[in-house]
Amino acid sequence: MKRTSVAILALAAAVSVVHAQAPKAPFTREDAEAGKKLVATSLELRAQIKDTAAPADPFKILGNLYFVGSANGESYLLTSPQGHILMGAGFEAAVDRTQKNIEALGFKMSDIKAILLNHSHVDQSGAAAELKRRTGAPVMAGFAEVPYLQRGIHAQSPFAPPDPSGRGGPRYPAVTVDRALHDGEVVQVGPLKVTAYLAPGHSPSSTSWLYTVRDGGRDYRVLEFCCWEYPDDLSRQGFITEATTRRTIDLWRTLLPIDVYLEVGAYAWSGTLTQPSGTITERMARLKTDNKLFINRDVFRQLSAAREVEFEAKLPTLR
Numbered sequence: 001m002k003r004t005s006v007a008i009l010a011l012a013a014a015v016s017v018v019h020a021q022a023p024k025a026p027f028t029r030e031d032a033e034a035g036k037k038l039v040a041t042s043l044e045l046r047a048q049i050k051d052t053a054a055p056a057d058p059f060k061i062l063g064n065l066y067f068v069g070s071a072n073g074e075s076y077l078l079t080s081p082q083g084h085i086l087m088g089a090g091f092e093a094a095v096d097r098t099q100k101n102i103e104a105l106g107f108k109m110s111d112i113k114a115i116l117l118n119h120s121h122v123d124q125s126g127a128a129a130e131l132k133r134r135t136g137a138p139v140m141a142g143f144a145e146v147p148y149l150q151r152g153i154h155a156q157s158p159f160a161p162p163d164p165s166g167r168g169g170p171r172y173p174a175v176t177v178d179r180a181l182h183d184g185e186v187v188q189v190g191p192l193k194v195t196a197y198l199a200p201g202h203s204p205s206s207t208s209w210l211y212t213v214r215d216g217g218r219d220y221r222v223l224e225f226c227c228w229e230y231p232d233d234l235s236r237q238g239f240i241t242e243a244t245t246r247r248t249i250d251l252w253r254t255l256l257p258i259d260v261y262l263e264v265g266a267y268a269w270s271g272t273l274t275q276p277s278g279t280i281t282e283r284m285a286r287l288k289t290d291n292k293l294f295i296n297r298d299v300f301r302q303l304s305a306a307r308e309v310e311f312e313a314k315l316p317t318l319r
């Protein structure tokens with residue numbers, strides 16, 4: 001083979017490698033670069049939270065949406081005159097504070113008509129059983145989380161090495177799930193409508209919640225997202241498969257635009273990441289006085305683009 005042909009082939013191979021790791025439209029390379037920086041900021045802020053279950057003050061995010069969780073985020077309340085939806089139950093140890101936060105905002109526990117759990121881990125579902133008892137509300141979760149929730153088991157990779165403690169990982173009080181959610185199903189309480197989107201990876205059916213919040217005469221699409229999970233070696237996480245992850249990334253494209261991006265942790269909210277500087281404490285304080293910081297259509301798109309590139313790059317470790 002001539003040297004020029006070899007060079008062309010090598011160039012073609014290099015281009016195809018680069019191409020394989022570029023995000024697909026509507027994401028761009030610029031989105032992926034910006035998203036990578038957001039991920040780095042988010043990790044930095046996350047490392048500042050030393051006690052994730054520590055108390056935090058409640059506040060209004062936007063319209064009828066309130067933060068009622070702990071230092072790490074976790075719990076949100078979407079309200080209406082016909083009843084409220086609580087998303088994320090938080091840690092078992094934080095349950096009294098969550099109730100106090102809800103009541104401090106002027107809402108009643110008995111007006112909560114649905115408790116939505118995004119996945120079966122201690123930080124999200126630890127207080128689910130107790131909150132169900134205190135509110136009388138039905139508990140709902142992605143269908144594949146149900147066997148774990150009903151046994152109080154922290155869902156982890158079925159291929160992980162056995163837990164040396166013999167306890168099978170962290171435990172929390174088991175909770176009976178009243179409704180198993182499948183992808184695209186809608187939870188309705190009075191005028192409130194929350195759509196569930198299932199994205200296996202972090203757990204068997206991690207669930208994100210999409211809904212509209214009206215503030216200042218405008219409607220905003222809010223996504224409470226769960227959860228990024230791309231370890232360096234993808235084979236370490238037994239709930240990640242190529243087929244499900246590709247389907248999840250395609251789903252993110254269809255959800256655009258997202259005006260307000262919320263993650264289970266405050267370290268990755270759009271309102272936190274759109275601030276140019278500050279510690280997590282300073283950023284949280286600023287959010288309480290300026291909720292417009294939450295509104296940003298770039299954050300979810302850029303994070304998605306970066307994660308698509310990251311997934312493609314790590315894919316060989318899954319095979």
Ligand SMILES: [Zn+2]
Nearest residue numbers: 119121202227
């Ligand atoms: Zn988790």
